[in-house]
Amino acid sequence: MAYYLNFPLAADYMRDSQPLMLANYGAIFDFMGADHVQFNAAGTPGQHLQMTFPGLNPMQVNSNGNWQLFALNIATDPLSTFLFSFNAAGLLKGFSRSNLSGNLGVANFIQLPSGILLKWITLATQASGAPNPFRLQWLNYGDLLPFTTQYWAGVFPLATFPNVIYDEDIVTYVTDISNPLQITFKLWSRYQFNTAPTYPSGFTILAIGV
């Protein structure tokens, strides 16, 4: 329903203003009915029943220094609309962005409202006697949101599922995460010093950064 401005003017007759005023009150009522507790409804009119965010493209610029929450369409991501937020300094933070493929060999991530990025990957098979150190480069595994800084990482042995044949013969540990695009780690035999593992095995990695 249309909303009319610039009326009533001083020279307007009431009969001319009446339908515009009627239209405006109807438009206000319809406007409030989207997402808000409606006029005259039970509860507290004006409060939010929910907040619906149309995906924006391009992104709004926050110049008032306040927190802002909004949705953004990102054409290059499998899920095209996410909730983002600015902090008061005008810096962009992700809020609900994620890539949860559930597939082996794919970099998964979730982005928390704080902007912290949790990323993980599972590789089901790794040849025995793998060269040390091993470098996993996230971009080689479909990473959609690269770290700018990588704070922490853990590498853990994993059975070569779904066919668990061998007892896990590896120990793994991180050696370097200073490059945010990769994790460097060692794989050794679990019970022999400075020796490559005998049997194939897998590993899973969890990393934290921004």
Added chain:
Amino acid sequence: MAYLSTIPQATDAKNVSQAQILENFSQIYTVFGVDHAIFDSPLGQGYHQQATFPVNAAGNPGAGFMRLYANTGVTGNPELWLRNGTAGTNYQITSASKNSTGWTMTPAGILIKWGSATTAGTGAGQPQTFTWPTAGTDLAFSTQYWALVQIGADPALPNKDVNAIAYVTNVANPAIVQYNVWRRNLFSTSGTNQNPFSVWILAFGTP
């Protein structure tokens, strides 16, 4: 002119009310246009293009309500907070310490902490203790539910094999994580040539 909520009165002359009504409709358009898709917008009038939160110490909305608002966090910066009026909880959901030893809050109220340290060596002073930082801008656990610890290479000697394993022994004290470090290929035995090396710790709890 400001928005007037008490016009027109029964005794007001039309030439007085006209200007006031004109102004009120203009004010409604301007105010509704803040954060919302405006009247007749193709995005859907009344929907939120964004939600902007000036900092304020919002109160408890009461049982059955959730409230989202901005206020100063433990970080010292304006953060987004989430109140659950039924549970009586109040979480600063965007707060984090973005460092190699750091933490992040989550909307569920779970606090995730991570860190690393250099350990003295296998068998040395078991159990060993990792203490979470307690700077004024850090959020402490009130309860620590879970932790893991993993050995890492000596940062100064990344190519040297690390002959050690580590495992958590106690998370009951929310201020620390206790763990043992032993030689990797011999049961309950100190190592021979690895010290120091690093330990990497991850923990979940509530603030």
